Amino acid sequence: xxxxxxxxxxxxxxxxxxxxxxxxxxxxxxxxxxxxxxxxxxxxxxxxxxxxxxxxxxxxxxxxxxxxxxxxxxxxxxxxxxxxxxxxxxxxxxxxxxxxxxxxxx
Amino acid sequence: xxxxxxxxxxxxxxxxxxxxxxxxxxxxxxxxxxxxxxxxxxxxxxxxxxxxxxxxxxxxxxxxxxxxxxxxxxxxxxxxxxxxxxxxxxxxxxxxxxxxxxxxxxxxxxxxxxxxxxxxxxxxxxxxxxxxxxxxxxxxxxxxxxxxxxxxxxxxxxxxxxxxxxxxxxxxxxxxxxxxxxxxxxxxxxxxxxxxxxxxxxxxxxxxxxxxxxxxxxxxxxxxxxxxxxxxxxxxxxxxxxxxxxxxxxxxxxxxxxxxxxxxxxxxxxxxxxxxxxxxxxxxxxxxxxxxxxxxxxxxxxxxxxxxxxxxxxxxxxxxxxxxxxxxxxxxxxxxxxxxxxxxxxxxxxxxxxxxxxxxxxxxxxxxxxxxxxxxxxxxxxxxxxxxxxxxxxxxxxxxxxxxxxxxxxxxxxxxxxxxx
Ligand SMILES: Cc1cc2nc3c(=O)[nH]c(=O)nc-3n(C[C@H](O)[C@H](O)[C@H](O)COP(=O)(O)OP(=O)(O)OC[C@H]3O[C@@H](n4cnc5c(N)ncnc54)[C@H](O)[C@@H]3O)c2cc1C
Numbered sequence: 001x002x003x004x005x006x007x008x009x010x011x012x013x014x015x016x017x018x019x020x021x022x023x024x025x026x027x028x029x030x031x032x033x034x035x036x037x038x039x040x041x042x043x044x045x046x047x048x049x050x051x052x053x054x055x056x057x058x059x060x061x062x063x064x065x066x067x068x069x070x071x072x073x074x075x076x077x078x079x080x081x082x083x084x085x086x087x088x089x090x091x092x093x094x095x096x097x098x099x100x101x102x103x104x105x106x
Numbered sequence: 107x108x109x110x111x112x113x114x115x116x117x118x119x120x121x122x123x124x125x126x127x128x129x130x131x132x133x134x135x136x137x138x139x140x141x142x143x144x145x146x147x148x149x150x151x152x153x154x155x156x157x158x159x160x161x162x163x164x165x166x167x168x169x170x171x172x173x174x175x176x177x178x179x180x181x182x183x184x185x186x187x188x189x190x191x192x193x194x195x196x197x198x199x200x201x202x203x204x205x206x207x208x209x210x211x212x213x214x215x216x217x218x219x220x221x222x223x224x225x226x227x228x229x230x231x232x233x234x235x236x237x238x239x240x241x242x243x244x245x246x247x248x249x250x251x252x253x254x255x256x257x258x259x260x261x262x263x264x265x266x267x268x269x270x271x272x273x274x275x276x277x278x279x280x281x282x283x284x285x286x287x288x289x290x291x292x293x294x295x296x297x298x299x300x301x302x303x304x305x306x307x308x309x310x311x312x313x314x315x316x317x318x319x320x321x322x323x324x325x326x327x328x329x330x331x332x333x334x335x336x337x338x339x340x341x342x343x344x345x346x347x348x349x350x351x352x353x354x355x356x357x358x359x360x361x362x363x364x365x366x367x368x369x370x371x372x373x374x375x376x377x378x379x380x381x382x383x384x385x386x387x388x389x390x391x392x393x394x395x396x397x398x399x400x401x402x403x404x405x406x407x408x409x410x411x412x413x414x415x416x417x418x419x420x421x422x423x424x425x426x427x428x429x430x431x432x433x434x435x436x437x438x439x440x441x442x443x444x445x446x447x448x449x450x451x452x453x454x455x456x457x458x459x460x461x462x463x464x465x466x467x468x469x470x471x472x473x474x475x476x477x478x479x480x481x482x483x484x485x486x487x488x489x490x491x492x493x494x495x496x497x498x499x500x501x502x503x504x505x506x507x508x509x510x511x512x513x514x515x516x517x518x519x520x521x522x523x524x525x526x527x
Contacts, residue, residue: 037459040154040443044436044464045513045520054509055516081496082466082480082513088494089462089482 027063027100029093035101038094045082060106063099070095136164137453140223140233142213142392144169144197146178146435147239147422149525150442155450156204162454166207166231168223172196174526175266177297178435179518182470184274185307193266199527216396218416235449238398238413239422239438240390241265242296245402248386249289251362259364260381263304264296276380277308283318284379287369289359290325291384294403296424296433298331299479301384303469306336309344310472322376323350324359324369331432332469332479338500339471389425403427408485409461411445420445428463430492431483437465439521461485468514474504476511 046058058066072078073087090098141152144167152167159165173194182188200206212226216238222230244262246253252260261276263269280286286308290301305321312319329352330336340348357372362383369376388394388402398404398413404421405414406428413419422445423438431437444461451458466480481495498510 033457034459037447037457038462041440041462041464043520043524044439045466045517047516047520047523053515053519054512055520081478081498085480085482085494085496086464 027096030096030100031093032097032101032104034093035097035099038090038098039101039105041086042098059102061099061102063096063103066099066102067095070098136162137234138164138166138232139235139237139449139453140231141165141167141237141239142216142223143239143241143390143423144171144174144200144208145239145241145423145438146176146521146525147424147438147442148237149174149197149200150439151237151239151420151422151446151449152206153200153204153525154443154446156200156206158446158456159450159454161205163450164207165205166209166233167197167200168209168211168213168225168231169197170210170212172210175270176435176518176522177264177266177300178521180263180266180270181300181303181307183270184277184304185310185470187307187470190271195522195526197526203527213392214395216392216419218396218419221418233418234453235418235420236396237420237422237442237445237449238390238393238396238404238425239442240392240425242387242424242433243390245386245388248292249359249362249383251364252383252385256362256364256383259367260362260378260383262384263382264291264300264384264387273382277311278315280316280319280380282316283320284316285320285322285377286312287367287376287378287381288321288323289362289369289381289383290323290327290330292326292386294433295384295387297467298432298434299336299467299469302330302332302336303471304382305348305350306339306343306469306471309340309347312347313344319347321348322378323348324356324371324376325350326353326359328352328354331467332477332497334500335477335498336469336471339475339477343472343475387424389421393421393425400427408487408490409444410448411441412448420449429489430481431463431465431490432467434465434467435521436467436517437463439524440464463490466517468510468517470511470514474508474511476507476509476514478510478513 045055070087073083139155141148152165156165176193179188179193197208201208213223214226215224222232224230261269261273263273359371361370367378389404393399393404398415398419404426406421406426411420413421422441424433440463450456463483468476468478470476477498479497482493483490484493
């Protein structure tokens with residue numbers, strides 16, 4: 001009985017810590033408020049109402065999708081002079097904070 | 107308490123040093139911010155302070171006009187790529203969505219010792235922090251023979267509005283095969299590529315309706331922004347139409363005569379059938395009145411955009427000396443966000459993040475032929491420092507140039523909704 005309980009606890013703990021680890025890994029240092037602040041730089045081009053023409057909407061994007069797209073500019077795999085420059089100065093903390101904020105914003 | 111990282115460190119410092127200097131909070135009244143000028147810098151600052159403080163700061167925007175006609179894209183209006191209505195914007199969004207108090211009056215003077223702004227009507231508004239973003243005033247007498255009266259004959263059209271409509275009428279009404287003379291301003295001035303985009307758009311008009319017309323550019327400079335790109339575009343789209351003459355070649359504009367439409371230089375006297383003269387520029391006069399200028403422009407502290415003369419006054423946009431950023435709407439919008447974050451931090455103790463500045467300027471050379479230049483900046487103690495940048499290349503393929511033009515349309519819609527909604 002007791003051992004079963006311990007066993008379960010360990011499983012739950014493992015699952016839980018794994019989940020934290022997974023989230024942490026994906027969004028290390030992410031801070032919603034910082035993401036919101038940084039997004040001020042983006043909305044000069046990316047229409048905050050999402051109705052932009054010539055520049056795509058970036059709000060409501062899943063974090064993993066967002067990170068992949070930003071990294072494509074950062075590594076210059078995707079070609080666009082302005083976005084390469086924008087991505088160039090975003091570190092991991094910045095990218096993750098933006099991912100968090102933008103994923104939760106319509 | 108959040109862990110202290112590079113990004114929050116500045117904020118924690120600011121919060122602890124400003125906590126003692128918040129008398130208005132201590133007495134239960136809201137801290138007050140007054141913004142003078144509802145353009146690219148001022149509208150953005152008013153919005154971000156009001157939006158992010160969620161009612162904790164009382165924000166008043168003093169703007170003379172009820173409608174703001176952007177200078178950006180006024181060249182596209184000249185070239186028939188935009189209509190006039192599409193470059194006009196109102197302030198309802200700032201008032202309704204963010205609770206900004208709109209005061210449509212001239213700020214006639216600033217008493218920085220008493221922290222008061224005097225309005226044209228005689229009323230006063232007091233502030234804890236003042237933002238000044240009045241744009242430019244023109245130095246009419248920088249061109250011998252030019253004057254406020256002359257602007258209806260040879261429009262400068264450098265502050266948008268009816269001047270741009272006047273210029274467009276004169277371009278469209280110019281006699282067939284006539285000569286248009288353009289005088290760009292000397293450095294520093296708002297929108298470095300602007301005069302050359304204007305030349306491109308006037309050439310675009312002529313190509314359609316007056317193909318034997320000529321454009322003579324009498325430049326007080328020997329080089330200009332995106333020169334290689336513009337020159338290449340002019341050669342390609344308007345061969346033989348545009349003659350750009352550098353200062354060293356014409357030796358200086360000695361005198362212009364608005365009744366004979368003559369431009370006297372060492373090289374020759376040029377006769378125009380229509381003309382645009384853009385004189386030298388200085389910070390909007392209210393900045394001089396507030397005593398935050400040093401000569402024609404206003405020195406700032408790069409990390410916050412605070413005036414070097416008064417820590418309770420912030421100067422944004424064209425009026426500021428934001429070296430190495432160019433005077434542009436994009437720059438003003440970027441500076442406004444740095445200032446808004448700093449002002450809110452000092453009034454409410456909210457986090458102040460490390461300043462980040464950016465600029466990109468697109469120009470249209472011809473249909474679907476857009477070019478761009480941009481840079482990132484950070485704050486060094488003595489200047490806003492360029493950290494990286496890019497510029498379009500000569501000989502780029504037409505798909506890229508079209509995409510660049512489309513980007514500029516997206517940017518216009520982005521920045522104007524960022525400013526006004
Ligand atoms: C032809 C042209 C093309 C341009 N193209 C671009 C472009 O493509 N991209 C770009 O980024 N920039 C462009 N610019 C530059 C851009 O317009 C300016 O850099 C930008 O508007 C500066 O913002 P600001 O806040 O300093 O001043 P402004 O936007 O000029 O705003 C100042 C406001 O203050 C008000 N004001 C002034 N004094 C007072 C007072 N005492 N009381 C009350 N109100 C007052 C004025 O009415 C005005 O609305 C262009 C400029 C021109 C002329």
